[in-house]
Amino acid sequence: MQSLDIVPRLLPEVRSGRKRHTIRWRERKILPGLMRYVNAENASDTLVVRVTEVKTMPLFSVALYLDMSEEWPDKVLLDGMRKHYPDIRLDSEVDVIHHHPLQE
Template identity: 65%
Template sequence: MQSLKIVSRLLPEVRSGLKTHTIRWREKKIVPGPMLYVNASDVSDKILVLVTKVEKMPLSAVAFYLGRQNEWTDDGLLLGMREHYPEIELDSVVDIIHHITSGSS
């Protein structure tokens, strides 16, 4: 089964259904279907989700695409993404992985 690691602070939002997407750059290919999010701090903590679609676009287009342009400035989004991907740029093509929570595993 496909899987992605996720920081533990985001797990409650995934479990509650509030977090319905993740932005990834240069990670393994994810396709629609079942996927496990694995807690990066505790691999025994997993959440089963259903990936509904994956969109590719430059990082600079993400805030508008997700309807967050009032919250996420280019500089703010770039700074946040660089915590995980130090070499990412605004023109880097990222994957927006959309999911629905289907339960815990």
């Protein structure tokens, strides 16, 4: 099964269904279907979701695409992404991975 690591603070949001996408840069290719999130600090803590769609776009397009332009102006989005990917730029191609919990 395909999998991605996830920071522990985001797992409760994914489990509840409030978080339904993730933005990834230069990670393994994810396809629609089942995917396991693995807690980056505790590999025994996992969650399976169904990936419904993967869109590739430059980072500067993500906020508008996700209707988050007010919350994520370019600097805020870039600073947030650099916590995980220090070399990312606004013109870097990222994958927006859409998913939902399996209980739906």
